[in-house]
Amino acid sequence: MFKKAISLISTIVIVVALGGCSSTKLQEVDGVTQLRFKDTIETSELKKIDSKTVSMIGFMSTSTPLKGEYTYLMNMPYQNCAFCVPNTDSLVNTIAVYAPQGKRFEFTDVPVKVTGILEFANTTDSMGYSYEYRIKDAKLEPADLSELEDDIKIYTALINQGFAESMENIFTTIYKTINYEKKDIKTEGLQVLDTNLTKDVKAMFENLDKSNYEEMISMTESIDKLITDINKDIESENYDNLGQYNNEGNELYTTYSLWLLEAEI
Numbered sequence: 001m002f003k004k005a006i007s008l009i010s011t012i013v014i015v016v017a018l019g020g021c022s023s024t025k026l027q028e029v030d031g032v033t034q035l036r037f038k039d040t041i042e043t044s045e046l047k048k049i050d051s052k053t054v055s056m057i058g059f060m061s062t063s064t065p066l067k068g069e070y071t072y073l074m075n076m077p078y079q080n081c082a083f084c085v086p087n088t089d090s091l092v093n094t095i096a097v098y099a100p101q102g103k104r105f106e107f108t109d110v111p112v113k114v115t116g117i118l119e120f121a122n123t124t125d126s127m128g129y130s131y132e133y134r135i136k137d138a139k140l141e142p143a144d145l146s147e148l149e150d151d152i153k154i155y156t157a158l159i160n161q162g163f164a165e166s167m168e169n170i171f172t173t174i175y176k177t178i179n180y181e182k183k184d185i186k187t188e189g190l191q192v193l194d195t196n197l198t199k200d201v202k203a204m205f206e207n208l209d210k211s212n213y214e215e216m217i218s219m220t221e222s223i224d225k226l227i228t229d230i231n232k233d234i235e236s237e238n239y240d241n242l243g244q245y246n247n248e249g250n251e252l253y254t255t256y257s258l259w260l261l262e263a264e265i
Helices: 004-018 043-049 150-159 161-178 200-205 210-235 239-260
Strands: 027-029 031-036 053-060 070-072 094-098 113-126 130-142
Touching: 031 161, 043 113, 043 130, 070 130, 150 161, 150 210, 161 200, 161 210, 161 239, 200 210, 210 239
Parallel strands: 031 053, 094 130
Antiparallel strands: 027 031, 053 070, 053 113, 070 094, 113 130
């Protein structure tokens, strides 16, 4: 899709992840040690609770193996670059989580709570990632939003309605149209874009506090304008003009992706 935007987001993820610098002492509740990405817990502290029950809240990586026997829990949603920031001296932004034998995880894009056994064991998984500790025999369940920051609640209220999937479909549709030659589409088969492409997304804001989503609402309005401009060129058969809309598409996709990153745990 809009690769320049994706490259930018990957860079921002690394910068944000490196922002933490101080380690926090571990806290235990009812025999379960609570771990948090924001605490940048030092590995030396984690070793003290090897083989103990731990819990942690995060997001499932989009690079979770299809079979679902394990996943990568990350500090931000919609990240496919597990261990882009390696866990060297502290837990930074990724930890591998393994389901019990014979069980599997189903992907979700809402915050999840993982509870399992912390195990120190040098592991190289089927995706080729190597790490010295993981959470095994884990139970995965939706996180209790009442325990999370407001930005996570705002994110989840919209994501639960299928916002991310709808936006990906919208951007993919626009990209295929303005890059029709790369998609082996002949001009004779090039159709104008549906002017109601963002209708379902706009409806998602109706029962929410719109003041929390002003940037996303403005983005959908900009997408509508972009669609109008693209359609004018298609109707006028100015096909050579379509490629110029890639820059605007990149900017809009970056706006959308950066909004996703605001939900950092």
